[in-house]
Amino acid sequence: MNRSLVVEKIREHKKQPNLRYALKVKVEAFTDRLFNMLFDIDTPVEQNLDALEREFDTLVDLACWEVERPCKKVWENYIVKLPTVLESLNLDAEAIVDCDPASLSIEEVYMAYPGFYAIAIYRLAHELYEIGFPLVPRLMTEYAHRQTGVDINPGAKIGKSFFIDHATGVVIGETAIIKDNVKIYQGVTLGALYVKKSLQKTKRHPTIENNVTIYANATILGGNTVIGENSVIGGNAWLTGSVPPNSTVFHTPEIKIKTMPNA
Known part of the structure; x- marks a missing residue:
């Protein structure tokens, strides 16, 4: 050619x-x-x-x-x-x-x-x-x-006194709603439960109420998911359903430590 x-x-x-x-x-x-x-x-x-x-x-x-x-x-x-x-x-x-x-x-x-x-x-x-x-x-x-x-879609709605600590890896989707005094850490995703073009005009991302703290690498998905006010979402939690106000959510991995004798 x-x-x-x-x-x-x-x-x-x-x-x-x-x-x-x-x-x-x-x-x-x-x-x-x-x-x-x-x-x-x-x-x-x-x-x-x-x-x-x-x-x-x-x-x-x-x-x-x-x-x-x-x-x-x-x-x-x-x-x-x-x-x-x-x-x-x-x-x-x-x-x-x-x-x-x-x-x-x-x-x-x-x-x-x-x-x-x-x-x-x-x-x-x-x-x-x-x-x-x-x-x-x-x-x-x-x-x-x-x-x-930090990937925040400009369509998201975010209230007053918002704090992202350490920043890296945060994703906040287009239809997410974050109210006042919310604090999130690195690696948090506020995303969609399903990815379909037909859902373009619908609320696909979660709502975070006032005074919520979301720790590192937690993933919260779905337009109907609401994290109630004053709640704490622990690191690495995976949520696709709502959490009542004043809740604490933990992810508890099993960790084992083996020590060699005489080490």
């Missing part, structure tokens, strides 16, 4: 006319600027808000393929939500400081905690998702996923 035929065949199989990877790169730059504007004392708000608007216009040009949809109004609707998002994120950071004995300062949480970063990008992306501009928020949370190991 000669070169021109190779080129022809590749062009023949490039079938997605709207697939531009420049969008992904620009979303990541937009996300970095947005995060820094909200938290970094040396990143001025007014000038960067103007820059973010220009960057967002570019994202709209790349990602808004339905010409009838008023994508240009998305930014105006979005920026009015930023003060409330920042207020929620400050509560998340305070929850981490209050819960984690290893935290030395609030500044450390903002700069060094991957769980906080993942929550921050989720909250910023979720507001765009709610407005109805889904691809950009999905790229934002995937950017955070790549950096932190």
Whole structure:
């Protein structure tokens, strides 16, 4: 096969006319600027808000393929939500400081905690998702996923003072609902019990009520699964059904230790 035929065949199989990877790169730059504007004392708000608007216009040009949809109004609707998002994120950071004995300062949480970063990008992306501009928020949370190991779908609904400790390996599905003062550890999955395209418009992921703690590598599945308030889910637990309020759930593996004589 000669070169021109190779080129022809590749062009023949490039079938997605709207697939531009420049969008992904620009979303990541937009996300970095947005995060820094909200938290970094040396990143001025007014000038960067103007820059973010220009960057967002570019994202709209790349990602808004339905010409009838008023994508240009998305930014105006979005920026009015930023003060409330920042207020929620400050509560998340305070929850981490209050819960984690290893935290030395609030500044450390903002700069060094991957769980906080993942929550921050989720909250910023979720507001765009709610407005109805889904691809950009999905790229934002995937950017955070790549950096932190935390995969939060922007469609999830998460309440106040949320804490992800250690972060890596956490998965929170699109229709999960997490209420206030919830704490989860590394490796936790809030997932779907069944994976079928026909379930796209249904609630597939669990509901976590107020003041629940979920320890490392626990898996909680199903849209009808509700973890009652004030409950503790132990590490490595596997749940596909609801748990009443004020419960403690344990996974008890059998562990045996053999010691060699005279060792």
